[in-house]
Amino acid sequence: MYIEQNLLHTLVQLKKQLIAHEAVTASLVERVIELVHERCDDQRGSGIYPESYLSIELINNLTDYAQHPDEQNTEKLKTSIEDICYILSHNHTFANSMRVEIMEQNDRSTNEHVIIIDNIPTEGVKLATILETSGYDCQVLDSIKALYEYLHAQQDSSMSLMIIYKWNAPLEEQTILSNISEIKRMLPHDALLLFMSKFMNMQLRLKALRAGVDRYIRLPNHEAYIISIMSSLSDATKDTPYRALIVDDSKSFLHLYGELLTAQGFETYEFSDPLQVLEQLHNLDPDVIILDYHMPYIIGPELSIILREQPQFVDVPIVFISSDTDYTAQLYALRTGADDFLLKPVEQEHFCGSILVRARRHRLKKVLRENLQKEVYERDKEHLAINSHAIVSITDHKGDIIYANDYFCKISGYSREELLGHNHRIVKSDIHDDAFYQNLWKTIKSGRVWKGDICNKQKNGGLYWVNSTITPMIGKNGRPYQYVSIRTDITTNKMLQQALQAMVVSTSTTIGTEFFEQTTMGLTIATGATSSFITVPTDTPGMVKTLSLAHHGEIINDYEYQLEHTPCEKIKHGGICFYKENAYLAFPEDEWLVKHKIEAYIAVPLATIGGDILGYIGLMSSNKLNNCDYIKSLLAVFADRVSLEMVRLENEERLIQAKEEADRANKAKSEFLSNMSHELRTPLNAILGFGQLLESSDNLCNDDAEDVKEILKASRHLLNLINEILDLSKVEAGKFEVESQMYDVSKTLIECIKLIKADCTKKQISLNVEKVHSVYAMCDPLRLKQVLLNVLSNAVKYNCERGSIVVKTQQTPHHCTISISDTGKGIAEHDLEKLFEPFNRLGAERSETEGTGIGLTLTQKLVQLMHGELLVESEYGVGSTFTIQLPK
Numbered sequence: 001m002y003i004e005q006n007l008l009h010t011l012v013q014l015k016k017q018l019i020a021h022e023a024v025t026a027s028l029v030e031r032v033i034e035l036v037h038e039r040c041d042d043q044r045g046s047g048i049y050p051e052s053y054l055s056i057e058l059i060n061n062l063t064d065y066a067q068h069p070d071e072q073n074t075e076k077l078k079t080s081i082e083d084i085c086y087i088l089s090h091n092h093t094f095a096n097s098m099r100v101e102i103m104e105q106n107d108r109s110t111n112e113h114v115i116i117i118d119n120i121p122t123e124g125v126k127l128a129t130i131l132e133t134s135g136y137d138c139q140v141l142d143s144i145k146a147l148y149e150y151l152h153a154q155q156d157s158s159m160s161l162m163i164i165y166k167w168n169a170p171l172e173e174q175t176i177l178s179n180i181s182e183i184k185r186m187l188p189h190d191a192l193l194l195f196m197s198k199f200m201n202m203q204l205r206l207k208a209l210r211a212g213v214d215r216y217i218r219l220p221n222h223e224a225y226i227i228s229i230m231s232s233l234s235d236a237t238k239d240t241p242y243r244a245l246i247v248d249d250s251k252s253f254l255h256l257y258g259e260l261l262t263a264q265g266f267e268t269y270e271f272s273d274p275l276q277v278l279e280q281l282h283n284l285d286p287d288v289i290i291l292d293y294h295m296p297y298i299i300g301p302e303l304s305i306i307l308r309e310q311p312q313f314v315d316v317p318i319v320f321i322s323s324d325t326d327y328t329a330q331l332y333a334l335r336t337g338a339d340d341f342l343l344k345p346v347e348q349e350h351f352c353g354s355i356l357v358r359a360r361r362h363r364l365k366k367v368l369r370e371n372l373q374k375e376v377y378e379r380d381k382e383h384l385a386i387n388s389h390a391i392v393s394i395t396d397h398k399g400d401i402i403y404a405n406d407y408f409c410k411i412s413g414y415s416r417e418e419l420l421g422h423n424h425r426i427v428k429s430d431i432h433d434d435a436f437y438q439n440l441w442k443t444i445k446s447g448r449v450w451k452g453d454i455c456n457k458q459k460n461g462g463l464y465w466v467n468s469t470i471t472p473m474i475g476k477n478g479r480p481y482q483y484v485s486i487r488t489d490i491t492t493n494k495m496l497q498q499a500l501q502a503m504v505v506s507t508s509t510t511i512g513t514e515f516f517e518q519t520t521m522g523l524t525i526a527t528g529a530t531s532s533f534i535t536v537p538t539d540t541p542g543m544v545k546t547l548s549l550a551h552h553g554e555i556i557n558d559y560e561y562q563l564e565h566t567p568c569e570k571i572k573h574g575g576i577c578f579y580k581e582n583a584y585l586a587f588p589e590d591e592w593l594v595k596h597k598i599e600a601y602i603a604v605p606l607a608t609i610g611g612d613i614l615g616y617i618g619l620m621s622s623n624k625l626n627n628c629d630y631i632k633s634l635l636a637v638f639a640d641r642v643s644l645e646m647v648r649l650e651n652e653e654r655l656i657q658a659k660e661e662a663d664r665a666n667k668a669k670s671e672f673l674s675n676m677s678h679e680l681r682t683p684l685n686a687i688l689g690f691g692q693l694l695e696s697s698d699n700l701c702n703d704d705a706e707d708v709k710e711i712l713k714a715s716r717h718l719l720n721l722i723n724e725i726l727d728l729s730k731v732e733a734g735k736f737e738v739e740s741q742m743y744d745v746s747k748t749l750i751e752c753i754k755l756i757k758a759d760c761t762k763k764q765i766s767l768n769v770e771k772v773h774s775v776y777a778m779c780d781p782l783r784l785k786q787v788l789l790n791v792l793s794n795a796v797k798y799n800c801e802r803g804s805i806v807v808k809t810q811q812t813p814h815h816c817t818i819s820i821s822d823t824g825k826g827i828a829e830h831d832l833e834k835l836f837e838p839f840n841r842l843g844a845e846r847s848e849t850e851g852t853g854i855g856l857t858l859t860q861k862l863v864q865l866m867h868g869e870l871l872v873e874s875e876y877g878v879g880s881t882f883t884i885q886l887p888k
Contacts, residue, residue, distance in 0.1 A: 006447050007035040008088040009478035015081045018074055029062050048087055049130060049223050050123045058084060079199070087222050114138045114230075117147055117183075118166040127164070130223050131230070144182060151186055161188060162230065166219075167197040173204055177211050184212035192233050232364065242359040245269045245286035247277055247303065248321070249295045253344075257290060257321075257351070264352050266359070274298045278306065286316055287359040287366075293322030293333060301336040308337040315365065317358035321346065391466060391487040397480055399423040411489060413459030424485075429463055431455035444472045444483055453490065465494035492630040495526070513547070513557075515645055520550035523638060527631050529619040530596065534606070534642060535568070536615035544568070544615070551596075565589040567601050568616045576632065577603045581624055593620070600625040604635050606643045614646050669729065680722055688715045724854050731861045738780045738865040745886065746772045746809065748781055749818060752788040753807065759796045766804040775809050777816040777886035779866045784886075787870075788818070790859045791882050795822040803879075814888055821881040827874040835872060836860050 010032050017024050036059060061077045114136045118124030121142060128138035141147050147163070165183060167176060176197075184193060195213045205216055215229055244266050248254040251272050258268045269284055271277045274295050277284075289307065291300040300320055307313040320333045323344040330341045340354060386392060387405045394403035404419045412419070412427050419426065432455065443450040450470045455463055466487035472480035510518050516534050523532035531551040535544045544563050549556040563569050567577045567587060579586060583601035584593040593601070602625070603618025617639050625631055691712045694700065700708065730736040753769055760767045795805045803823040810817045827835060831842045839853040863870045867887050874880035 006474055007032070008085060009447075009474055009476075010035060011081050011085050011088070013478065015078060015085070018078055018081075024065070024069070026066070029066050032062060033059055048084075048220050049127060049226060050220060083199075083220055087220065112136050112160055112162060114162045114164060115147060115150065116140045116164045116166065117142070117144065118164075118168070119143065120166075120168055123168075124166070127166075127226075131227065134227050134231075136230070144179060147183065148186055161191040162194065162233070163187060163191060164194045164196060167195070171197065171200060171204065173207070176204070177207055180208060180211040180213055194230070194233075232360075241265050241267045242287045242356070242363065243267045243269070243285060244355060244359065245271075245277070245284055245289045247271045247274050247290070247295070247300075248292040249273070250292070253292070253321075260348055260352055261355060264356060266355075274303050277303065281307075281310055281313075285312070287362045288355055289313070289316055289318045290355065291318060291320050291338075293320055293324055293329065301333050301338075304333070304336040304338060315362070317362050319355065319358060321351075386486065389488070391485075391489065393419075393424075393485045395423065395483045395485070397482065399483070402482075411458070411464055412456070413462075418459075427456040427458070429455045429457040431463070440470070444470050445480065447472050447474055447478070447480060453494065454487075455494075464489065464491040466490060492633060495630050495634070511645065512649060516548035516642070517550070517555050517557075519638060519642060520548045521553075521555070523619060523635075524550050524553075526634065527619055527621075527625065529600070529621040529625065530598070530623075531620040532618070533620070534615060534617050536606075536646075537563075547615070561590075561592065566593075568603055568618070571603060571605050571616065572613065575605070577601065577618070578628070578632070580628060583620070596620070597622055599623055602628070602631055602635060604639045606639055606646060608643065608647060614643060617642055681719070684715055684719055684722070688712065688719070691715060724858055727858055731858065731865070736865065738783055738862075740778045740780055740866055742776055742888075743779055743781050743784070744774050745777050745779065745784060745816060745818065746775050748785050749788060749807070749809070752785060752792055755789065756792045756796055759793070760805065763796065763799065764802045765796060765799050766802075767807070768804060769807045770809065772809055775811050775816045777868075777888055779868070779886050783862045783866065787859050787862050787884060790855050791820050791884070794855065795820050795824070795882075798822065798824040798880075800824055811888075815885050816888060817886075818884045819881055820883075821879060823879040826876040826878050826880055827872075828876045832872065832874065 010028070014024060014028055014032060017028075058080045061073070061080045065073045065077045112135075114128075114131055116124045116127055116138060118127070118140065119142050121140065124140040124142070128140050131138050139150065141150060163183060165180070176195075180193070180195065187193065192214045193212055194215045194217060195208055196217045196219055198219055200208070200216065200218070208216060214233060217226060217229060242265065244261050246254055246257050246261075246268055248257070249272055254270050254272055258270050261268055269280075269286060271280075275297055291303060293300040295303075300322070304318050304320075307316075307318070317339040318337055319340045319342060320330075320338050321342045321344060322329070322333075324330070325343065333341055339358060342351065342354065387407060389407075390405075391408045391411060392403070392405040393401055393408050395401050400421055400423050401419050404416055409416050409419065414426065440450050440452070449472070450468075452468060453465060454468050455465050457463055467490050468485060468487040470483055470485045473482040473484065475481040520532040520534060523529065531549065533549045534547045536547055537543070538545050538560065542563055543560055545558050545560040546556065549559050563572065565587060567579065567583065567590070571577045579599075579601040581599050584590070584596075584598045587593050592598070598620045600621040600623070601618065603616050605616055606614040608614060617635065619625075619631065619635065691708055694708045695705070695712065727736065749772060753767065757767060759765075792805075792807075799805065799822045805823075806819075806821045808819045808821075810819070827842065834840050834842060836857050838857045841853040860870045863884060863886075869885045871883040871885065872880060873883075
């Protein structure tokens with residue numbers, strides 16, 4: 001009701017200014033438009049039909065008036081305001097008391113067919129939607145001609161019919177009356193006609209009624225009011241037949257009345273003996289009671305009095321039928337509770353019509369009463385649910401508390417008697433500044449809803465946080481007369497959020513011992529505990545020591561104690577240890593607890609993902625701790641973070657040990673390779689020297705000369721292998737030195753190309769070199785030559801006969817690249833990741849192509865030492881491209 005109250009008050013203010021010919025402020029117009037939009041955007045809808053009147057016409061009239069405040073626009077705006085104010089001022093009645101059977105009809109359909117004639121299809125569909133939710137079967141037509149065609153096609157239908165004729169144009173009396181007469185001529189005699197339009201004067205309304213209109217509905221109006229009007233005209237609420245109780249000592253009249261009403265669809269209870277009625281009262285549930293006046297044993301008025309004394313018959317209509325023309329008797333019957341008095345003989349139509357109207361009204365009242373009872377029940381349940389979940393209080397306009405629910409008393413620690421008559425300053429904390437409360441009061445005093453988080457103080461001094469919504473109740477004078485506050489306890493979430501922020505700040509940049517110390521200090525600050533600790537088992541069975549113990553702002557490390565007879569002994573296999581008070585009395589052998597008289601104790605285990613216990617984290621306090629649920633949640637979060645850090649430290653220690661072992665193994669390997677290369681080079685150099693002497697001799701026959709060539713070839717291959725192994729071991733040991741300088745790599749590239757030309761000619765491989773310009777990069781010229789020769793020689797060795805090699809250079813502002821492509825066998829995609837593994841020739845060891853399997857490994861490492869990158873692209877069966885990228 002908040003938006004309706006505010007909108008109604010604002011419209012009344014606007015209307016007063018218009019009547020007084022005062023200048024309307026722009027802020028007031030903007031406020032009306034804002035409230036109209038709020039109402040139309042509300043999930044419940046505006047409740048006004050047509051809604052366009054509220055959302056479009058009123059706003060258009062406001063806009064027109066703001067632009068041209070002349071007399072015509074003023075009158076249009078005043079009319080719009082009057083229409084809306086009428087609906088808003090009766091909104092509670094429309095929305096509740098007049099809903100009648102809307103709640104009951106949502107799950108059933110009626111035998112009532114409604115035809116809506118509206119030349120604005122969207123509004124006609126909107127009205128149909130409203131009526132269909134109440135069980136009506138609706139059809140929307142856009143003209144009287146369409147109605148004629150529809151009725152002609154549906155002439156065999158047995159459904160009762162109701163026509164709603166909506167007039168959207170300016171009122172034209174002759175046309176309206178002519179159209180009403182034309183529609184009435186088309187309809188069956190029992191069909192009903194409702195006429196809808198904007199304001200119609202009384203003379204025209206009377207003429208419309210005489211022309212055949214059964215009801216006039218002024219637009220705009222409330223949806224529920226429209227439905228209630230239709231319900232009062234139809235039998236839409238009758239899901240069971242009307243029931244009539246007939247009591248007459250004349251059996252002929254009793255039989256006649258019963259037959260007449262049965263023909264109208266009634267169920268009847270018929271009694272010729274009035275005393276039998278009194279015996280069967282508990283079995284009767286009539287909608288109308290028909291009594292003869294003069295009967296034996298008991299007269300009609302006496303029976304009426306007895307019936308009215310029964311709760312179920314208090315408001316059931318009673319109709320007397322008698323031939324007695326004595327006015328005294330008639331008045332006596334009416335005084336005893338009768339609603340009508342019919343004289344015998346009564347015409348059939350008069351009798352049936354009177355009884356039907358009484359029964360229908362009683363059924364409508366009954367449905368209304370049931371709906372109201374249901375709404376009261378639902379409101380009570382809603383109230384109970386809100387009280388169970390939320391903190392509710394109501395204050396008067398001064399802010400003094402006039403209602404406080406049980407939850408408010410429980411969380412604040414105050415009794416209801418202590419709260420009532422005081423304002424909310426009784427629970428005010430010092431967390432918020434004066435500007436916070438000034439803004440709150442400014443908002444609700446202006447009639448607006450305030451929402452936000454507030455920190456309050458309990459009676460014992462503890463703090464609690466609530467998410468609060470404060471709604472002002474607006475009086476007829478437009479000012480708040482009450483404030484309703486509904487709050488949700490968010491203490492746990494709020495304090496957990498603050499503690500987590502503190503933890504992030506204190507521990508985000510620390511590790512190891514410093515992390516543990518910051519964590520325990522942060523825990524004591526966040527919870528108000530005396531001490532906080534992190535303990536781990538020692539090498540001595542049953543003993544534990546603290547990684548960090550924060551006590552009164554000081555850190556105590558490596559404090560050792562026996563686990564037995566301490567609270568942590570209870571959680572060595574998991575779980576939680578919690579003592580709200582008297583912890584030192586529960587463990588008299590725990591020296592620390594007794595010495596410091598620890599009242600509250602909370603601890604949880606530190607564990608790996610697999611469940612292995614690493615240690616314990618906990619809190620101790622010399623006073624009782626408030627918000628224990630919050631502290632438990634907080635401790636669980638810190639326990640997870642501490643466990644992760646302990647696992648990280650353990651893994652880090654293992655990595656350090658593994659690295660030291662790897663370094664020792666690598667050093668031993670390097671020393672072995674260095675020694676082996678020295679031992680191998682000495683005899684190998686002797687073999688090469690004597691082989692070269694033999695090769696230069698003129699006394700060798702051809703076979704001997706070939707043998708010497710093979711000796712030299714094998715010796716050089718072995719020497720290259722030893723040199724590469726030695727270089728690789730130096731690189732891996734970090735002893736290989738590279739002297740980077742800005743150097744023209746094109747010089748080394750041209751030199752290397754000349755060196756492999758002979759090998760290319762031998763295998764008939766075409767060597768294509770793009771025009772090479774001076775390209776500078778940071779590199780070691782000697783090592784660059786070693787890299788280029790290795791890649792170029794591989795391109796020759798692994799190429800096919802009559803293949804080709806393409807060499808390209810390219811430079812960017814930051815890099816220079818040398819690409820060497822061949823047309824060899826190529827490398828399979830799944831083998832690319834193994835390409836740079838030492839001694840892995842990817843199957844080439846089974847071919848005649850010579851190689852060691854460590855050339856590319858050494859090449860890649862040399863390029864990386866020069867801060868470059870060796871890239872490879874290959875397609876099996878097509879060839880490979882190796883790209884050397886060096887920084888500038």
